[in-house]
Amino acid sequence: MSAPTPEDFHRRFAALWAARDAEALSELLAQDATMLTLTGLWCEGRKEILAALKAELSGAFARSRLVTGKTDLRPLGPGATLVHQRFVLSGLVDAEGRDAGRIGAVLTAVLLARKAGSDAVTLHFTVVEG
Incomplete structure (x- = not known):
């Protein structure tokens, strides 16, 4: 799968989130990228990013949906784009597997153009109010 364009990055992210594809999500980021996850994990490099995404997508976000x-x-x-994307996450579950409601979130990523599309050099996916 080719890397997404800046215009398509948020859609690809949402589709891969829905598929719970932590591997493909991590591949949206550069090898040396940094990421701040929804649960507040700070990750440096794709290996740490993949581990965090696997944990989050099998935990509180196992049934989550992004709107x-x-x-x-x-x-x-030249070749650099800042992406801000608002999402609503529903289908969250608590430690006992009960519905935990929904939250607002913002994805902020700095993308650098590559030959086959763009990848994120940093991505913050954080909870917001309102």
Whole structure:
């Protein structure tokens, strides 16, 4: 699968999240990327990112669904784009497997253009109010 364009990054992220494909999600990021996850894990490098995504997608987010909200793309210069994507996550589960409601979240990523598309050099996926 080719790397997504900046315009398609958030859709690819949401589709892979829905598929619980931690491996493919981690491949959206550069080998030396950093990521802040929804549960507050700070990851450096794709190996740590993959481990965190596997844990989160098999835990509280095992049944979660992403609903896409507002998207904002900002060029940072030649070959670099900042992506802001609002999501609502529903289907969250607590430690006992009970419904834990829904939350608002924002994905913020800096993408660098590569020959086959773009990958994120840093990605923050954080909970927000409102």
